[in-house]
Amino acid sequence: MKGPISKFVEEHYKHFNAAALVDAAKGYETHLAEGGKMMITLAGAMSTAELGKSLAEMIRQDKVAIISCTGANLEEDIMNLVAHSHYKRVPNYRDLSPEEERELLDNHYNRVTDTCIPEEEAFRRLQKHIYQVWKDAEDKGERCFPHEYMYKMLLSGDLEQYYEIDPKNSWMLAAAEKNIPIVVPGWEDSTMGNIFAAYCIKKELQFSTMKSGIEYMAWLADWYVNNSKGKGVGFFQIGGGIAGDFPICVVPMLYQDMEMENIPFWSYFCQISDSTTSYGSYSGAVPNEKITWGKLDIDTPKFIIESDATIVAPLIFAYLLGW
Structure with a gap:
């Protein structure tokens, strides 16, 4: 049975x-x-946009098998979990002067469009806990992926004392409890990635303690081969960038570079993006361009929604959840 949101969408979304x-x-x-x-891929700052309110339930109901996301989305969901009340909203962000932006910095706020993340309560609160997870693993000679360390931190229960939202609205917590795989390309381009790099530069941690993006690709190749039989794996892309481009490339890599036979294309494709097609833009590339790169086939169901993902993604998830 479909709920009121789904019925509204079916009745009014006609063109x-x-x-x-x-x-x-x-x-x-x-x-x-x-x-x-x-597979769902998360670009931009969808975690700070609180997509977890619907994505977490998608994970719990097994409507997501694997996620690819930026390092920012990986950490910002947890930051929202432990520091939500300290966030600052700036509705008039378009009108801020350089001096007002500097004032936010001096008050330890980092702005993401209309939402400012508090440095002390979010970044530094997590830092002391994730550092201990990294250090413990290194002392044991273990090497893990970025998301696996985040899972260890979440499942340890050490952060529960800080929870400031209903934990059912944290997609990372739902993912950790389900232990669904996450691919995080370019993780070093994130606050926790920067922090890890700083510890390595200061010789407090070793670079090798963190598994790399190349290892993520090798892991994904194995996962895809083992999960693409039958109907296959679909690709639901929220935004563009590395979160989408990295994992979609696993298919041509397998059959062109690995020279493996009978590798199926992605069997469904949808992209939500407000980017336009222009001068080599991946984020704005239409699905048919991906045929030429060996990612999608002629008859792959293809959808592109040119709109704001913070509006569109929750509506689609609500429909899928029957809300």
Whole structure:
């Protein structure tokens, strides 16, 4: 049974990007019903946009098999979990002067559009806990991926004392409890990545304690081969950038560079993006361009919704969850 949000979408979203939203949601639903699995990729600052309010339930209901995300999305969901009340909203962010921006910095706020993340309560609060997780692993001679360290921190229970939102709205906590795989390309381009690099430069940690992006790609190759039988794996891309481009490349790598036979293309594709096609932009590339790169096939169901992902993604997830 579909709930009021889903019924509203079906009744009113009849044309243009609205219709594409409905088509993509129904295509996703069909893909899962026929036994397919789905990868969701998160670009931008979707965690700070609190996508966890719907994504966490998608994870709990097994509507997501694997996630690819930026290092920022990996950490910012946990930051919101432990420091939500300290965030500062700036509705008039377009009008801020350079001096007002500097004032935010001096008060230890880092702005993401209209939302400012508090440095002490978010970054530094996590830092002391994640450092201990890294150090303990290094002392034992262990090497893990960035998300695996985050999972260890979350599942240890050490952060529970700081929770400031309902934990059911944290997608990272839901992912940790389900132990679903996450791929985090370019993790070093994040606050925790910067912090880890600083510890390494100061000789307090070793670079080798953190598994690399190349190791993520090798791991993903193995996962894809083992999970693409039957209906195959779909690709639901929120935004563009490395979170999407990195994992989608695993298919051409497997059959072109590894020269493996019978590697299926991604079996569903949807992209939510407000980027336009221009001068080599990956984020704005239409799905058909991906055919030429050996990522999608002629008959792969393809959807592109040219709109704001913070509006579109929660609506699609609500539809899939029957809300």
